[in-house]
Amino acid sequence: MLIYEELSNNIIKAYYNVLKVLGKGLAEKVYENALCVELEEMNIPFIRQMPLSVEYKGRNVGNYVADLYVDNKIIIEIKAASAITNEHVAQTLNYVNLTHSKLGYILNFGQLEGRGFRRVIGLAAHNIVE
Secondary structure (H helix, E strand, O other): OOOOHHHHHHHHHHHHHHHHHHOOOOOHHHHHHHHHHHHHHOOOOEEEEEEEEEEEOOEEEEEEEEEEEEOOOEEEEEEOOOOOOHHHHHHHHHHHHHOOOOEEEEEEOOOOOOOOEEEEEOHHHHHOOO
């Protein structure tokens, strides 16, 4: 059983819909815009360009922005790279953990071969028994 199985399936469906229509090679912002259209048509709520802050001893020591936060559950990072790298995974995992989420996705629209997305499980999910 997957974490947020139905929502995850809808996100992947939206990813493939965008990829099918737009193909590869465009800017990340274009794919983000198109993915938002897909999510809106599916009536899936999301926050675009979700601000995140890093706290240390009660002080803000850094700020980041996640591409999408879907249904207050899943972080989405959009890439248009030749491959998903360890840096992409680390970035997404940090965002997932900063939001105390269980799950994130890296959706790569530039992937040349193979599957262009990756699930990232957050620390909050480690306390779940499914």
